Amino acid sequence: MSERPDLKVIVSHDEGEGIWFVLSSDIPGLIVEAPTYDALIEIVTDAAADLVEANLLDYRGPSDASIPLNFQYHAKARRQAA
Template sequence: MDSQLAFRVFVSHDADNAVWFVVESDIPGLNVEAPTLDALVEAVTDLAPHLIDENIRDRVGSSREIAISISHLVTVKPLQAA
């Protein structure tokens, strides 16, 4: 069995509401938002072990480490036709 579990978390920023939030995640139940990206990363790293233990530990077994890849999704506008 691997000594590390790996999860992906995609986050985005809502400028209108000045909040960072989780868009999609491999971690069941992870739904969090924060005023800054740093605060969101801290919240994710604090919550993830608990959510993994509660929701999927029986399927993945115990592990020494949990790796979380946090990616920022950016939406861009298409080019306007000339």
């Protein structure tokens, strides 16, 4: 089987709510949040296998096959008042 491209997962942080969440991803149905970045990565990694198996035919394979994930952090820069 040829190497599959990474599945992109873009995450963001809501400071007001104190949560990390998936803003968008290449994995259909991946809607999760967590109190920390590390916890979010763990939840996404666990959920990805089932969601990929159910929704992405091109990524199906042996149960021990790894699924390439590429995490990106989405942030907004704030301007300071002059």
